[in-house]
Amino acid sequence: MKWTEFADWGRRVSQWAQDYHLTIGSRPVRAQTEPGDILNALPAAPPEEAQPLEDVFRDFENIVMPGMTHWQHPRFFAYFNSNAAPASVLAEFLTSAVAAQCMLWQTSPAATEMETRMMDWLRQSLGLPGGFAGVIQDSASSATLAAVLTMREKALDWQGNRAGLFGARALRIYASVEVHTSVDRAIWIAGIGQDNLVRVPTDGPVRGMDPAALDAAITADKEAGLHPAGVVLAVGGTGTGGTDPIAACIAVARKHGLYVHVDAAWAGSAMICPEFRTFWEGIEGADSIVFNPHKWLGVQFDCAAHFLANPDDLVRTLAIQPVYLETQGKDGIVNYSEWSVPLGRRFRALKIWFVLRAYGLEGLRDRIRNHVKWSHNLHDRLAETPDFEIVTAPVLSLFTFRYVPEGTADPDALNLALVNAINDDGRIYLTQTRVGDRMVIRFQAGQFETTADDVAMAYDVICEVARALIQ
Incomplete structure (x- = not known):
């Protein structure tokens, strides 16, 4: 690839990135591939000759993307989000281009x-x-x-x-x-x-x-x-x-x-x-x-x-x-x-500069306050739902809970099965931890584009998948 081709490809990649973020909510949050799928789809040896970038980009979409867990998904409620606000992405593009x-x-x-x-x-x-x-x-x-x-x-x-x-x-x-x-x-x-x-x-x-x-x-x-x-x-x-x-x-x-x-x-x-x-x-x-x-x-x-x-x-x-x-x-x-x-x-400071100027402290405060409020709302709904118990109360937008229907012989195994079933379902992504000797499920809201509806969907998915496990 030559620099004379860069602008055309830059426009194409930029359009792909915008489309990806605008439609990301339609994708399963966590990668649905099995171990080895991506590795086996990649040639075992490097190419001897240059290959058209058109082919490289097509393989990116067909091989790489199915194996990606979408950290920018608005229903990524598992680990603490590693966010990428649009202004930050632009700053990283410039940082990469200058390459200092x-x-x-x-x-x-x-x-x-x-x-x-x-x-x-x-x-x-x-x-x-x-x-x-x-x-x-x-x-x-x-x-x-x-x-x-x-x-x-x-x-x-x-x-x-x-x-x-x-x-x-x-x-x-x-x-x-x-x-x-x-x-x-x-x-x-x-x-x-x-x-x-x-x-x-x-x-x-x-x-x-x-x-x-x-x-x-x-x-x-x-x-x-x-x-x-x-x-x-x-x-x-x-x-x-x-x-x-x-x-x-x-x-x-x-x-x-x-x-x-x-x-x-x-x-x-x-x-x-x-x-x-x-x-x-x-x-x-x-x-x-x-x-x-x-x-x-x-x-x-x-x-x-x-x-x-x-x-x-x-x-x-x-x-x-x-x-x-x-x-x-x-x-x-x-x-x-x-x-x-x-x-x-x-040059990491550039993306801080872009983000603070593009959103302002008040814009960023609004997002954090909303995430905390919506997480508390979900906590309250689960606390009132039969067969669920809150294990640790919210700290900002993070809390933990368990599914413990009457007569459960092994609550730890059931809750591990529940978090796995939720993640296989693909609509939301959660993770587990232990509190004392109990297996619990973590929820935290923090993705930059998450909405109240996304958090409300989490309640529906959790309850739907949980009920299906014991039918």
């Missing part, structure tokens, strides 16, 4: 300076204090890894990167069972070890960490000669929306001089609505915070906003400055590659 590697200020000043400004726009949108600075990471997992590495270095007086962990006292990180598994992976990668991730008990209606139990765990570890290093807190955990009491837990961490990272990957977007900020009251005391605009704000994956009370700690942990990366003759610049694990960086 934005690792340093000098390799694209516009990318660096827009990232600085967009992170401050997001800070203001969430109501965070002016002392926080930010960087765009690829995902919340990377931000959490960076936070855990910073905890490690601070606890080891900045000697871990140089000397390693051999011979050092065991470092301890504290989190509840509600945090994302990215915390476990960060512990592994940082060399701290799974056995040193201390799971603090939870209590209360939103399954938050017990501050007294946190204090007791840290104290016991100190008395045992172990080395507490940091605390990871959750706001809107993935399974059931578990949310730690941020202010109380930060107070305990401060008492013991520990670094605090707050993972609000999904729920953080809702903090653009002032009425939801009670979920993270006390957040101004955190050392670092992450949320994903690529979830609820409509910004395309990948895009994680990582805020830091003191970015110098992160830079001291991650920065490496060989001569070939130095920018000569310029003062007052930031190289965000020193704030993240990868050296290479995409």
